Amino acid sequence: MQDRPTAAELLEAIAELLEKQVLPAIQGPLQHQVRVAGNLARILEREARLLPELDASEASLLRGVLGEEDDDRDLADLSRALVRKLDSEDVDAVLERKSHAALLEIVRGKLSIDKPGYDTYDFAEELDA
Amino acid sequence: MSAADDTRAGLARFLAVHWDEDVDVSELGVASAGARRRNVLFEATRAGGESLRLVATIIPNAAIQVMPMEVEASTLRAARAAGAPAPELVAVSEEVEYVGGPLFITRRVDGETIPRRVLRTIDAHPGLGSRVATQCGEALAEIHRVAGDAVHPDLPRQPEPIRMALAGVRQLLDGLLQPSPTFSLALRWLEKHRPPEPDRLTLVHGDFRNGNLIIGEDGLRAVLDWEVAHLGDPMEDAGWLCQRMWRFRNDALEVGGLGSRADLRKGYEAAGGTFDDARFRWWKIMSTLKWGAGLAGQAAAHLDGTVRSVVMAASGRRIAEMEYDLLMLLSPAYRD
Missing domain, CATH: 3.90.1200.10 (Aminoglycoside phosphotransferase (APH), C-terminal lobe)
Incomplete structure (x- = not known):
């Protein structure tokens, strides 16, 4: 076990340095890059806290869609297996619906790390029936 | 000579050839400088004293050009002729000798783009x-x-x-x-x-x-x-x-x-x-x-x-x- 600060706490410290001290001290195109770097540190801070649980949930959702509960493939393989399936002819409306529901949950998980709040917009007004 | 001076002199030379008269270029500003293209705002004063507020769009590296400048320029003309608010074209050149790459020049339109x-x-x-x-x-x-x-x-x-x-x-x-x-x-x-x-x-x-x-x-x-x-x-x-x-x-x-x-x-x-x-x-x-x-x-x-x-x-x-x-x-x- 590593000593404190944790990865998340260190990344938060890096984000604070970039945003509060470096950004106000620089000019020009570098500003944009530093702003992006600060945001990446925030993303990684959330990732350090949230990823283990999200990965476990993603694997279980993918296994559910693929229909093999005791599948011991890792996450990347499971994801590739679903891609192969969706790219093939071997897909019916049920699998499409199950994939859609599972992928939406998986993507909401990714957004909770990459861009919290992005999924509050629901497109209701612009969806044609 | 600075890069801005080079651009200024190059634009003046190009427009002098284009209009076949002496042209003075001043008030140079860079509106945007991407890897693919650079937009330079400037003012050109013609021999008769008329001042024009213009924009030069320059491809710094002709090797990464998406479309020949003459094709893009002719698209601007065609769209404008159909009534679309495309910028008004002033001149276009594939020559790299003026500002280091192909360019076209349009009338400047004020307003917000960001x-x-x-x-x-x-x-x-x-x-x-x-x-x-x-x-x-x-x-x-x-x-x-x-x-x-x-x-x-x-x-x-x-x-x-x-x-x-x-x-x-x-x-x-x-x-x-x-x-x-x-x-x-x-x-x-x-x-x-x-x-x-x-x-x-x-x-x-x-x-x-x-x-x-x-x-x-x-x-x-x-x-x-x-x-x-x-x-x-x-x-x-x-x-x-x-x-x-x-x-x-x-x-x-x-x-x-x-x-x-x-x-x-x-x-x-x-x-x-x-x-x-x-x-x-x-x-x-x-x-x-x-x-x-x-x-x-x-x-x-x-x-x-x-x-x-x-x-x-x-x-x-x-x-x-x-x-x-x-x-x-x-x-x-x-x-x-």
Whole structure:
């Protein structure tokens, strides 16, 4: 076990340095890059806290869609297996619906790390029936 | 001599040849300096004393040119002749000897182009956003009036825009470092619901969006960046304009965060266009998928060393946004 600060706490410290001290001290195109770097540190801070649980949930959702509960493939393989399936002819409306529901949950998980709040917009007004 | 002095002298030499008289160039400013092209604002004073406020668009490296300058310049002329607010062309040259690369010069149009500043201007003027969205519809209809016989013969043509878009995006997806099941599901939907090829090809701007528009307090003043224009399906422009990426957090306003689709349609139809909802929806989803694959491509360009940049790397972490948008746009098809 590593000593404190944790990865998340260190990344938060890096984000604070970039945003509060470096950004106000620089000019020009570098500003944009530093702003992006600060945001990446925030993303990684959330990732350090949230990823283990999200990965476990993603694997279980993918296994559910693929229909093999005791599948011991890792996450990347499971994801590739679903891609192969969706790219093939071997897909019916049920699998499409199950994939859609599972992928939406998986993507909401990714957004909770990459861009919290992005999924509050629901497109209701612009969806044609 | 500084780089700015070189550019100033080069522009003066070029315009002196173009107008066949002495020209003085002053008040140089750089409006934007991307890797692909540079926009330089300047003032040219002609021999008779007349002063013109101009913009030079310069390709610093002719090797990465997307389209010959003469083709882009002739597209500006054709769009303008059809009534679209394209900047007025002054001169064009493929010669690299003046400013280090091919260039064209247009009349300068004042106003805001940076999306967040555009949206701030809109916020400060009630009714302006809806007016701009309507004007976007008019401008698109005007652009789409331009038919194949009115453009430069070298303008890229997509004789079967639907088939070509599907093939293009499939190729992008095949090249992904990390395949995305969401992108595969979206491509499946696009293939299953492909509309018939359009009955006529028109000029398509190709990147008509908040960010390539000049906006003032009086509304839409000009449409910029015609380098990916082509002959294709007119509804491609409407779909691209309305993807969520260009709303800059003003999500409820489908047209670039400016106005509603009803505003856009009103302008489009008033200017003689036919707005096709099913085709629009297909292109909006296609555009979102294409941009998603593009973001993955930017991350890949960082990882393989083509362009090492924290900004390109960060694009990989925006893929989830496009996946979310796609899944939401597809949700009516997969509701229980």
